Amino acid sequence: MAQARPGDTRLIHDLIGIGFGPSNVAMAIALSEHNARVGAEEAVTAHFFEQQPCFGWHRGMLIDDATMQVSFLKDLVTLRNPASEFSFLCYLKSRGRLIDFINHKNLFPLRVEFHDYFEWAADQVDGMVSYGHEVVGVMPVVRDGAVEYLDVTVRSAEGLAVHRTRNLVLGTGLRPLMPEGVERTDHVWHNSDLLAKVDGLDGTAPERFVVVGAGQSAAENVAFLHRRFPQAEICAVFSRYGYSPADDSSFANRIFDPAAVDDFFSAPQDVKRRLMDYHGNTNYSVVDIDLIDDLYRQMYQEKVLGTERLRFLNVSRLTDVKETPGGVRATVTSLVTGEDTLLDADVVIYATGYSPADPIGLLGEVADRCLRDDEGRVRVERDYRIATDPDLRCGIYLQGGTEHTHGITSPLLSNTAVRVGEILDSLLDRGLKSASDEARTVADGTGGTAR
Secondary structure, eight states: OEEOOTTOOSOEESEEEEOOSHHHHHHHHHHHHHHHHHOGGGOOOEEEEESSSSOOSSGGGOOTTOBOSSOTTSSSSTTTOTTOTTSHHHHHHHHTOHHHHHHHTOSSOBHHHHHHHHHHHHHHTGGGEEETOEEEEEEEEEETTEEEEEEEEEEETTEEEEEEESEEEEOOOEEEOOOTTOOOOSSEEEGGGHHHHHGGGTTSOOOEEEEEOSSHHHHHHHHHHHHHOTTSEEEEEOSSSSOOBOOOOTTGGGGGSHHHHHHHHHSOHHHHHHHHHHHGGGTSSOBOHHHHHHHHHHHHHHHHHTOOOEEEEOSEEEEEEEEETTEEEEEEEETTTOOEEEEEESEEEEOOOEEEOOTTTTOGGGGGGBOBOTTSOBOBOTTSBBOBOTTBOSEEEESSSOHHHHOTTTTSGGGHHHHHHHHHHHHHHHOSOOHHHHHHHHHHTOOOOOO
16 A cells, blocks of 8 residues: 655546546547547546557457447447547548448448447547556555555556556456356367457368357357358357347337436346346347348258258257367257267357456455445446445446446447446546645646656
8 A cells, every 4th residue: 555645746647547448448538528628727637558559349259241239329429429520420421431321221330340430539549548558456545544546557568657546447348258167279269269260270171160159249150150161060059949039129229228227226126137137138148130030041041952061059058178189079968858969170169258357356455445235246336436435535437347236238338428428427526636636736847648
């Protein structure tokens, strides 16, 4: 624990962001627009640290024909500021495709196009981010018995550096989830590895892939591999009879409205559980109906022609995977009969989802000041700020890991623009500088950046 000393003249940021995925890019844009509106005296000083060497968002799943599952209007800014110059429509204008997109009559852009939009937006606020910088620790800075600042230790090619802040916003994203005891290897992948690894198979004439999972990513993997390797057999393994369609009907989609966050946050715990049960099929382990129909049509056509390459091992589970020379042997067990089917494959791909990064895993002893609920989960206020003991005066905000308090929509892209606006409002409402800060800053003339 660090003690603040009289005459400590290091630059104190109003906000430091950990991670620079879409959520914190949106946060940086909101700050940039605020600062441009209010001028230097009321500007919020902020900086973000991202361990990747450049912006990247699920690069392993940017399949050429995969589309977004949310409307382009749910971009980084529009629901917060429809007049923003950082909107997807402004991006299209800058790329010379606005008219073409309108003529396309489609609300759902290609995923690779939306990734390009994210990169375009990130490039416009790149003065607020340091890439290739990994946050490795956070320490409390105590003044008069209270934690007034947080010292953030960052590792880069230049070594370690410490940056001081009044507030943190954590946007550390998701981590690939593998079944317990299963390790990723050259022949056992998570679907997030798909595009990074599949090129290494060119020229090897793979004979069989096994894809595990029943969600959108699993179905996209099956379709992609079937198209990419026209001689290979693709075996889809899942415990259901078939893929379940996503409920994207108009009324069900209201679960993604910003107002739904208020409803969920204020609801009793039993209602929270019911809402998650009712509406899980809008987002989890479900597939777009068009893709389901395409896969079934392809499977049936192959049966008619006697050229079956697309196999669906339903009501089954992958129970064992063993490495073999040049591949793997997968054991698929029927949930009905218990019978095992052995499949020798070049690659097994687990499309088994993601788990949120531990929201307070980096906070060290600061985590001891974060309050928990009866189930041991971190408590989060409506403004996405972690509830802490009164002696921690810094705000620690979450962009993810808030489903238990804010509902299914809270961490998703659908809510990103609104969420960052609420976090910014909270920062401003709570006040950013103490009188002692301002006095020292004037006296010392401190400045600079955390690049």
